[in-house]
Amino acid sequence: MEMSPEIKPVVDSENIISPFGGRSTHLQTLSTAKLCASYQLKCGLDISKHLKNLNSSMIELYKCEKTGYKYWLPNDISYSETFYREISSCWPGYYRVDRWEHEVSLRYLKNLDYILEIGCGPGHFLKKMERFGKKAVGIEFNKEAIDRKVTKFPIYSKDINVLSNEEPCKYDAVYAFQVLEHVKNPSDIIESSIKCLRPGGLLIFSVPNNEYVHFLNQEDPFDLPPHHLGHYTPLVFENIAKIYGLDILKVHIEIRKAKSIDALKKTKSSIVHKAFSFLSKCLLNLSFLMNREPGPNLIVVFKKRHDS
Known part of the structure; x- marks a missing residue:
């Protein structure tokens, strides 16, 4: 279901600063009625109760001029544990055992001694790491996912911002699969992840690719709020690397496959x-x-x- 934009912004974009500190350009206004209808059509989920705190019947898409990062406002509809419990119940395979990014990331992680996974779900990827005999820890927001834990490695209900103050410079790698797009302040996660890393450590993120035609055309409601709040491309990460003084070893892009x-x-x-x-x-x-x-x-x- 493609979302047709409405032109007039509700908020003056000159006053909007992105999570990465850049001025923002207004791109699109989308009605919450269309948003609710798209979720209902895809999976039968009524998301209206998750939008009740909004002061407007519209949400706005902005683009950070500093990085190219695109994000939705207002963002106070984000990261409700109730929402993620509901969406994982109505969409079978939401926490997938096998993902494309798992095999790619194993190439980098299997020889490292101590790793941290952010937003690990029940621990499917941590389970794959067990065979390498390394030490690993997961943190997860959804307590029901933790209750369904499938790995011997510990999973804690803890915020990365808290953990970074408790365990700075401790991990050889920090990684997060399909996490950054869900949060309203991705810069906080990136900064805290860097703080957790030892010098020379690896930071790995996988995200939906906004250059993928179905996401670019907004044909999948799961790539919209309240599920996804931000959109990334390889160029966005190149600019993020400059902000935080990181080196990019590699950007892997999944090849599109026919359905x-x-x-x-x-x-x-x-x-x-x-x-x-x-x-x-x-x-x-x-x-x-x-x-x-x-x-x-x-x-x-x-x-x-x-x-x-």
Whole structure:
């Protein structure tokens, strides 16, 4: 469901400063009625109660002139434990066991001694780290996810900002999969993560890729508030690295893959449909690969400088 923008901003963008300290340009105004309808259509979830604290029937999209980071205001609809409990219940596989970024990140993490995962859910990735015999810790906001813990490593209900004051310069790597886009102050998480790292340590973030066509066109409501509050691209992370004095080792971009063709159950079971679907997906995937069509996720691997 594509969101059509409404032109007039509710707030004067000259007075808006981004989480990264840049002046902001207004991009879009979106009605909360359209937002609620899109969530209802996708997963049957009524999000209206999570918007009741808003003073307006509109939300605003801004772009940070300093980094290119795009973010929604007002942001007081963010990070409710109740919301995440509801969305994980109505969307099977919300906490996925296997993700593209897991295998990519293992290349960097498997030889490090002590790692921290922010927003680890029940610990599916931590479970994968067990076979390397390293020491790891997770922190998670959703207490129900902690109750479903699947790893032997400890998971704490603790804020990264608190942990960074308790355990500065302790970890060889800090990483977060699909976390930054959910929070209203990503700069706080980045700063606290850097503080937790030893000099030379790795900082790894995976986020939805706003260059992916379905996200760029706002066709997926899960990439909108109250689920996602901010949008990232490789360029945004290049600018973030400059702000915090980090080195970028690598940016990994998931290649877009073709999806199954929608059809009625009877059609899907036919040999002709299966053959055509398989062939068309193969051709599309080849086209996406040849043209480096960006997929839905990206990973950035930072390194903390030894003089930091």
